[in-house]
Amino acid sequence: MYGKMKIDRIEVLRILAALTVIFIFAIAPLFGIMYGSTPALSFGSLTIVSPLEFALACLGTKSLLTNLMVPTLIAILIIVILGRFFCGWICPVGLMLEYTHALTVRKRRRGIGTLWKNREKYVALLAVLVASFLFNFILPYLYSPPGTVYRSVIYFVLYGVIGPDLIVMAMIFAMDMLAVRFDRTWCNSLCPLGTAIGSLSILNLLKPKVDQLKCVNFDLNCLHCESICPMRIPLTRADHWTMMYCNKCLKCWINCPVKAVKIKILG
Amino acid sequence: MRITRREFIKLLVEGAAGLGLLRFVSLVPLKGQADVVRPPGAVVEEQFNSLCVRCGICLEVCPTKAIVLAGFDDGIEAVDTPKIDPLSGPCEFFRGRCQEVMRCSKSCPTGALQTIDRKDVKLGSVEFDPGKCLAYKGKECIVCDEMCPVFEAITLTEDLKPVFHEEKCVGCGTCVHACPADPKALVLLPKGAKRVVW
Numbered sequence: 001m002y003g004k005m006k007i008d009r010i011e012v013l014r015i016l017a018a019l020t021v022i023f024i025f026a027i028a029p030l031f032g033i034m035y036g037s038t039p040a041l042s043f044g045s046l047t048i049v050s051p052l053e054f055a056l057a058c059l060g061t062k063s064l065l066t067n068l069m070v071p072t073l074i075a076i077l078i079i080v081i082l083g084r085f086f087c088g089w090i091c092p093v094g095l096m097l098e099y100t101h102a103l104t105v106r107k108r109r110r111g112i113g114t115l116w117k118n119r120e121k122y123v124a125l126l127a128v129l130v131a132s133f134l135f136n137f138i139l140p141y142l143y144s145p146p147g148t149v150y151r152s153v154i155y156f157v158l159y160g161v162i163g164p165d166l167i168v169m170a171m172i173f174a175m176d177m178l179a180v181r182f183d184r185t186w187c188n189s190l191c192p193l194g195t196a197i198g199s200l201s202i203l204n205l206l207k208p209k210v211d212q213l214k215c216v217n218f219d220l221n222c223l224h225c226e227s228i229c230p231m232r233i234p235l236t237r238a239d240h241w242t243m244m245y246c247n248k249c250l251k252c253w254i255n256c257p258v259k260a261v262k263i264k265i266l267g
Numbered sequence: 268m269r270i271t272r273r274e275f276i277k278l279l280v281e282g283a284a285g286l287g288l289l290r291f292v293s294l295v296p297l298k299g300q301a302d303v304v305r306p307p308g309a310v311v312e313e314q315f316n317s318l319c320v321r322c323g324i325c326l327e328v329c330p331t332k333a334i335v336l337a338g339f340d341d342g343i344e345a346v347d348t349p350k351i352d353p354l355s356g357p358c359e360f361f362r363g364r365c366q367e368v369m370r371c372s373k374s375c376p377t378g379a380l381q382t383i384d385r386k387d388v389k390l391g392s393v394e395f396d397p398g399k400c401l402a403y404k405g406k407e408c409i410v411c412d413e414m415c416p417v418f419e420a421i422t423l424t425e426d427l428k429p430v431f432h433e434e435k436c437v438g439c440g441t442c443v444h445a446c447p448a449d450p451k452a453l454v455l456l457p458k459g460a461k462r463v464v465w
Contacts, residue, residue: 029327040322040376047376053320057377060317061465067378120281132317135344151323151347155336158326159355164338164346178280185277 008254015099017089025150026157037150038193040071047071051079052144052196059133076200083201084231087187087194088247093145093172094187094194097179098230104180121188121195128192144193145172184230188245198245206248207264210236214260225252225261235261303341303350304438304457306334307360307388308372308381310465318379318465321347325371325380330364331356333440334371349380351390353440353455360388361439362416381463389461390438395431399452402428411442411453433459 028034034043041048049071058065079086087094149172152165162169175186187194208225216222217236225235228251233242235252252261306325309315326334326349333356337345349371351358359365369388372380401408412429415421420435421442438460443453 035327035374036322036324036376039320040324042324042374042376049320049376057318057320061314065318065377068376071376147321151321151336154323154327158332159335163336165336167339178284182277182280190281 010250010254014089015095018092018095021090022092022153026153038147048075051076052193056132059129079197079200080202081205083204084197084245084247086197088249091146092149096176097184097186100176100179101183121190124190125192125195188231201244204244207243207246208252208261209264211260211262214258216258225256228255302457303337304391304455306349306351306371306380307369308383309462310379311462314465315379316344318377319348320377324374325349328370328374331359333358351440353443357441357444358439361437383463388437391455391457391460392433392436392438393431393442394454394456396452399448399450401448410445410447414441414445416441
């Protein structure tokens with residue numbers, strides 16, 4: 001049960017989803033269907049702007065950007081409904097960290113949900129917002145690894161070189177080496193984009209719920225779901241606020257030995 | 268507050284990563300104002316770096332591949348913002364593929380590039396080095412004059428040598444892209460660029 005992790009069918013689906021999104025972002029501009037990536041997406045007359053980028057642009061220019069309100073509201077609506085679905089199924093960096101850990105780890109950790117007292121992520125988010133307000137700072141944008149990966153791929157398809165993002169990509173790969181030891185620590189305790197998305201996920205559909213009658217935690221001290229959760233959510237005792245950081249990877253649902261974890265589609 | 272060994276190691280690694288990041292940032296030159304040529308309709312430099320969300324839509328829609336991403340040598344505030352590189356392609360907003368619509372300005376989602384009238388655009392101006400020019404070396408070359416979309420921005424003397432008029436140049440970079448000399452006799456600079464006041 002705590003041996004080397006096997007990769008389930010649904011996890012192959014997740015990897016394929018992330019790769020498909022990269023492929024679409026790289027190929028669609030060549031046919032004029034869709035432009036841009038995570039910071040701002042333009043699909044015909046529909047524009048979607050990431051809420052973190054909206055906040056940073058407003059703070060940087062010290063004004064309320066009314067022309068970006070509607071595109072941001074569309075993004076916020078998606079986030080309110082789906083929560084951190086993006087982090088689990090689309091973000092290539094998060095998946096890279098997770099599988100670097102999964103494929104190299106020898107001993108599985110047991111039942112540690114460390115998300116309770118985890119406050120670094122708010123500090124990191126606040127730091128990039130303050131930096132944007134004070135210095136018109138670029139680093140917030142480098143801080144968003146999925147955007148960098150998409151931009152590099154798009155740039156490579158258009159021009160045949162990776163461009164200025166090469167250094168940032170090297171940093172991401174260095175971070176990936178840390179994932180051998182630390183799993184998704186970047187995602188659940190530092191990533192400003194992830195924190196921004198998580199803080200906005202009010203409705204948060206598709207989240208797991210542990211059926212306390214079926215759960216064998218109290219008898220056998222199982223906690224398999226908590227040890228397998230890449231976001232380190234203490235599932236058996238999680239409340240609404242902790243569950244906001246669930247990235248919908250469905251690992252707990254598949255791996256529960258007694259099928260006590262249910263995915264709540266509504267409510 | 269109790270700290271377990273695991274948390275202590277985590278804090279150490281985070282601190283080391285933070286210090287490394289600060290060191291990395293301090294190595295990159297900080298400039299007050301980026302010295303790059305922006306696409307047509309760009310707002311003033313201070314606001315541009317804040318307004319641009321680095322989505323890359325402008326360089327995807329550019330039909331001539333004139334827009335490239337600014338690198339670390341252009342200052343850390345300007346990394347990944349769009350800039351015009353005439354070596355990659357000419358900006359054909361004045362005449363050519365973008366004449367009807369300036370596509371980058373039209374598709375910019377944030378308003379860092381504003382749609383303005385074609386006559387008000389001045390991206391910069393071209394600096395000419397006669398020492399590198401083929402015509403001044405005694406060969407027959409009037410490529411820049413033939414390619415220039417602006418009336419009387421480049422004129423020819425009687426013995427077919429180009430003369431540049433900075434005040435009429437719109438900074439599209441067509442002449443720089445077309446110049447056959449190696450190294451190029453022309454450089455596109457943001458000198459005298461008209462930017463939209465935001």
